[in-house]
Amino acid sequence: MSQKISGVKGMNDLLPGEIEIWQSVEGRARDVFGRFGYGEIRTPMVEDTALFVRSVGEETDIVGKEMYTFEDKGGRSLSLRPEGTAPAARAYIEHSVNNQEPVTRWFYMGPMFRYERMKTGRYRQFYQIGAEAYGAKEAAQDVEMMDMVVQFLESLDLKDISLNLNSLGDEACRPAYHAKLVEYLKAHREELCGDCQRRMETNPLRVLDCKNEKCQAVAAAGPNVLEFLCEPCRAHFNDLQRKLTGLGIKYVVNPRMVRGLDYYTRTVFEFIAAHPALGTASTVGGGGRYDTMMKGLGGPDVPAVGFAMGLDRLVLLLKESGKKFTQAPDLFVVAVDEGSQDLALTLTSRLRREGLRVDFDTRGGSLKSQMKRADKSGAHFTLVLGEAERTSGQAKLKRMAGGEPIPVTLDDVAKALRAHRDAAPA
């Protein structure tokens, strides 16, 4: 017997029954983001490794430990994208989009890849929905984006998700904070994990998002980034909060939040769900401002702000909500004898062309087995075809929920079905 081949660890199959939830979330995102003027982009799943090294940062977990990097046949180092902001920035620069319009709003959705330790809500291929706004440095742009996320979550009826905010300052004020942080971390060197003892020298901010409990305890008692903000950064952060309040958006300021990527300046934010279904993977999305990344990638001096949400985690929350996402067929056609099979095929073909969701059992079989199948399909109506129906061109629509059968001519099934479906009790 040949050996069974399994899917790759941490990479999931999405099948009918569940995929409808994904499609619903994607549909809501397209709808809400469209209302905010965001256009969809699709970039390749593979990029030059240097793109992520230079933007996300070499010292981050994502680039340092989690990327799927390989050499192609031409000897280039390529990586499966671990996130969407850097590829979008690369595309923005490559197509000189800044020369075409002063402000650009893009969104994307698709799979991302990180070689992470797996658990509930954490996978090696996972899906993100994200957005980027280029060209506006004002806090209003950050707020517009957070408002979009809030409206997106509302459209999914997801509650109990809190918005956490912080500011990481900019190149004017961050060095002083860095210096203070390094001084503090050096004094606590022995309490830090091996990785953080190294990070402390190369990229001290990364110590703040180390998952090790001891490191977290050290970080929690360390210097507060907000106390180091320069005047323009402070003004930006105050403006941001005032505008959020103006829109009625609730938030919590969390000065320890730095997020796991290097490119952020000023605003960073996270949306955190309080639902046990996510276990410790409670962050459903996050983002921030990255005003210097474009230039760092050799592009124009264009400010930007973006976010990404984990689709897998949103789906976990929606599964818990008990809401139904699958759509049952309008009609199940049952063909009781061989002669009716061809008629069933032409009738279902026509009804589908007319826009109805129709099912039938292509294997034929006994009336009883087909009725069982009709029942299982959850179809709202059934229609049985036999010799009598074939010769008379008349049949009966039977509502599965019960009630008197409805006589129809075979030419008018779609019309009758629509009329009775729309009049059906909820």
Ligand code: AMP
């Ligand atoms: P990040 O790019 O790390 O800021 O992640 C943004 C969002 O993507 C997170 O809040 C999660 O919802 C989701 N996410 C990140 N990594 C994973 C993963 N390995 N598995 C599932 N979702 C993830």
